[in-house]
Amino acid sequence: MAILLDASNRVLVQGITGREGSFHTQQMQAYGTQVVAGVVPGRGGGATLGVPIFDTVVEAVAKTGADTAFTIVPPAFAADAVMEAAAAGLRLGICVTEGIPVLDMVRATAFVDGTSMRLIGPNCPGVMTPGQAKIGFIPNHVGRPGRVGVVARSGTLTYEVIQGLSESGYGETTAVGIGGDPVLGSTFVDILPLFAGDPATEAVVLVGEIGGSDEERAAEWIRSSGFDRPVIAFISGRTAPPGKRMGHAGAIISGTTGSARGKIDALSAAGAAVADTIEDVVRLVGERLTP
Amino acid sequence: MIVKLLEYQAKRQFARVGIEVPAGRLARTPEEAAAAARELGRVAVKAQVPIGGRGKAGGIAVVSSPDEAHREAARILAMEIRGYPVRSVWCEAGLEIAHELYLGITLDRDRRRLALILSAAGGMEIEEVAATSPERIAKLWPDPFAGPHPFQVRELAFSALAHAPALDEARGRLASALVPLAQTLYRLALDLDAVTCEINPLALTADGRLVAADGKLEVDENAEYRHRELAAELALDLEGEDGRTGEDPYEAEAKRRGLTYVHLPGGSIGCIGNGAGLAMNTLDLVQQVGGRPNNFLDIGGGASAEKVRSSLAMILSDPDVRGVFINIFGGITRGDEVARGIVQARDELGITLPVVVRMTGTNEEEGRRILAEAGIVPGTSAPEAARQIVELVGGAH
Numbered sequence: 001m002a003i004l005l006d007a008s009n010r011v012l013v014q015g016i017t018g019r020e021g022s023f024h025t026q027q028m029q030a031y032g033t034q035v036v037a038g039v040v041p042g043r044g045g046g047a048t049l050g051v052p053i054f055d056t057v058v059e060a061v062a063k064t065g066a067d068t069a070f071t072i073v074p075p076a077f078a079a080d081a082v083m084e085a086a087a088a089g090l091r092l093g094i095c096v097t098e099g100i101p102v103l104d105m106v107r108a109t110a111f112v113d114g115t116s117m118r119l120i121g122p123n124c125p126g127v128m129t130p131g132q133a134k135i136g137f138i139p140n141h142v143g144r145p146g147r148v149g150v151v152a153r154s155g156t157l158t159y160e161v162i163q164g165l166s167e168s169g170y171g172e173t174t175a176v177g178i179g180g181d182p183v184l185g186s187t188f189v190d191i192l193p194l195f196a197g198d199p200a201t202e203a204v205v206l207v208g209e210i211g212g213s214d215e216e217r218a219a220e221w222i223r224s225s226g227f228d229r230p231v232i233a234f235i236s237g238r239t240a241p242p243g244k245r246m247g248h249a250g251a252i253i254s255g256t257t258g259s260a261r262g263k264i265d266a267l268s269a270a271g272a273a274v275a276d277t278i279e280d281v282v283r284l285v286g287e288r289l290t291p
Numbered sequence: 292m293i294v295k296l297l298e299y300q301a302k303r304q305f306a307r308v309g310i311e312v313p314a315g316r317l318a319r320t321p322e323e324a325a326a327a328a329r330e331l332g333r334v335a336v337k338a339q340v341p342i343g344g345r346g347k348a349g350g351i352a353v354v355s356s357p358d359e360a361h362r363e364a365a366r367i368l369a370m371e372i373r374g375y376p377v378r379s380v381w382c383e384a385g386l387e388i389a390h391e392l393y394l395g396i397t398l399d400r401d402r403r404r405l406a407l408i409l410s411a412a413g414g415m416e417i418e419e420v421a422a423t424s425p426e427r428i429a430k431l432w433p434d435p436f437a438g439p440h441p442f443q444v445r446e447l448a449f450s451a452l453a454h455a456p457a458l459d460e461a462r463g464r465l466a467s468a469l470v471p472l473a474q475t476l477y478r479l480a481l482d483l484d485a486v487t488c489e490i491n492p493l494a495l496t497a498d499g500r501l502v503a504a505d506g507k508l509e510v511d512e513n514a515e516y517r518h519r520e521l522a523a524e525l526a527l528d529l530e531g532e533d534g535r536t537g538e539d540p541y542e543a544e545a546k547r548r549g550l551t552y553v554h555l556p557g558g559s560i561g562c563i564g565n566g567a568g569l570a571m572n573t574l575d576l577v578q579q580v581g582g583r584p585n586n587f588l589d590i591g592g593g594a595s596a597e598k599v600r601s602s603l604a605m606i607l608s609d610p611d612v613r614g615v616f617i618n619i620f621g622g623i624t625r626g627d628e629v630a631r632g633i634v635q636a637r638d639e640l641g642i643t644l645p646v647v648v649r650m651t652g653t654n655e656e657e658g659r660r661i662l663a664e665a666g667i668v669p670g671t672s673a674p675e676a677a678r679q680i681v682e683l684v685g686g687a688h
Contacts, residue, residue: 075513076516098591098592099513100513101484101511101513101514101517102398102484102486102511102513102514103405103435103480103481103484103486103511103514104514105403106398106403106404106405106435107435107436109403110403110404110434110435110436111436137592139621139652139653142652152568153568154566154567154568154569154571154572155566155568155569155592156564156565156566156568156569156620157566157568157569157572159620159652160569160620160673163651180567180568182398182400183398183400183403184403207568209567209568209571210571212400212401213400213401214400214401217401236568236569236571236572236575237571237575238575238578239555239571239574239575239578239584240553240571240574240587241553241555244553244587245553246553246567246570246571246587246589247551247566247567247568247570247571247587247589247591248567248568249513250400251567251568251571276579277576277579277673277674278572278673279672279674
């Protein structure tokens with residue numbers, strides 16, 4: 001079982017002809033993801049990487065039955081691309097673009113909320129369901145089908161956790177990188193209930209970082225929903241000084257909110273096991289999974 | 292990241308869209324300040340620095356003559372306030388204030404909207420009001436496409452004014468006046484890509500006008516490309532002829548190089564990671580095994596060999612750095628590119644300090660081969676690599 005993404009998703013790529021768009025589309029195809037179309041305004045009628053290119057998403061959907069968007073276009077055009085995908089009736093949109101103006105995302109998320117599309121990202125590494133499909137940057141070799149759900153704000157730490165779980169033999173159901181921006185399509189509290197509905201997910205690893213209060217809200221959800229599977233959490237940025245943005249637009253301790261300590265305390269209080277290192281994450285998962 | 296506008300720049304933006312501000316003149320010399328006082332009479336001479344607490348630091352003086360304005364401006368223009376040299380002063384006419392309100396717009400991450408905030412308790416930090424008497428703050432989260440509707444602003448106003456008995460009689464008139472003001476401010480925030488757009492205090496004058504007595508505007512750096520003129524104006528004010536910006540000199544240099552870098556002065560281990568989370572975690576790992584990180588540096592996704600070279604040069608410019616820990620987990624970043632950059636940098640910069648590289652992910656075999664051929668042994672475990680570098684530089688600083 002999986003959440004969000006499996007072998008059946010029919011994926012269109014917005015920005016398929018760009019340097020990164022093309023490279024990662026090939027990686028996704030190699031992994032087994034069903035890429036059915038590319039969308040590049042003005043280049044409709046062409047083809048690349050074995051799939052047709054369309055001018056608009058709505059046309060691509062009509063001709064190919066695409067149901068999922070992978071959005072990898074420059075920041076100035078990304079929010080509009082996300083809205084185009086949502087308006088065309090796709091059920092899942094994954095936007096990896098970094099550096100989108102935050103008010104563009106305020107508008108885009110408000111727009112997406114009025115449609116049936118679930119948005120993951122932006123500024124995220126994407127989603128991988130090992131053995132079935134992946135969308136985004138997660139390296140092909142790290143995943144392995146298994147028992148643990150992963151949801152993370154940071155891209156590279158997502159890879160770290162997946163690799164650790166794979167090498168130890170636990171494997172993953174689905175790994176979701178939600179992104180490092182202040183305004184996101186989906187946060188922990190949107191993804192955790194999906195794992196709750198997936199019987200194959202026996203435990204969840206949650207990777208958070210400083211800034212905002214998404215981890216605290218996740219802790220509150222774990223407590224109030226009576227989530228019945230173990231949660232193993234990891235928070236990066238313990239050494240971060242207040243007021244300094246640690247790379248991600250969203251990773252900043254402002255005033256008294258957003259510190260690693262506050263998040264670790266909230267998650268511990270909600271019953272999650274909080275790990276000190278990625279190695280520790282894997283060990284704690286092992287202790288909590290029934291053999 | 293956020294670009295903070297200076298007070299006078301914020302007020303110019305307010306004035307441009309029709310929000311009333313006190314009469315004022317910008318002065319870059321004592322002579323200009325004296326001229327402003329001659330024109331405006333009694334004025335406040337205010338240091339223009341992108342940081343709070345300038346009043347307490349002595350950066351604001353109320354003067355009643357051109358001579359006094361000259362003297363005080365000369366004093367303030369020679370000041371440095373919390374690291375920021377004062378490049379200009381804003382000379383502003385006084386106001387007859389009857390009551391101080393607060394009207395602001397800020398990004399609410401949880402709601403994914405701009406929040407419109409009104410309080411009858413103006414003049415102090417809104418965070419302080421929120422902490423001590425949250426009932427005195429009224430909030431609204433307008434639809435970002437429609438903006439605040441008049442009825443919503445009226446509801447906001449009556450709710451905020453309910454806690455200010457002194458304003459009870461004027462509440463109807465105030466609520467009406469706040470409708471266009473709030474709508475204009477919201478439009479301005481959207482136009483400027485502002486994540487903070489604050490009028491505090493919003494002065495209710497003795498003759499019943501609403502005037503923006505102070506302003507704070509913070510613009511989203513991701514949107515800088517849409518606001519080139521504003522960015523250029525700001526750069527002019529923050530960077531003097533000597534090139535000093537008031538920032539940490541290493542961070543200023545990193546900005547010139549286009550690197551995502553945060554300096555942690557006094558640390559001995561330079562750190563590079565790809566991806567913000569991993570780069571942050573790299574610092575955490577170093578500290579966990581008793582080392583002191585000198586910096587955060589995220590080379591980002593898809594970093595080129597040239598970027599790696601520039602990052603290493605950047606880190607090594609701080610003489611406190613006695614070793615470098617490079618932590619790479621390739622996704623969009625390709626191990627071979629990074630490895631090439633490391634080898635190139637070591638040869639070109641003549642690096643003799645210990646360098647520990649942890650590399651795994653996309654194209655890792657190729658990357659590890661390049662490193663190995665150049666005599667750099669890559670590790671695969673991040674905590675192990677952290678221990679290695681801390682040992683090599685001789686434990687905790």
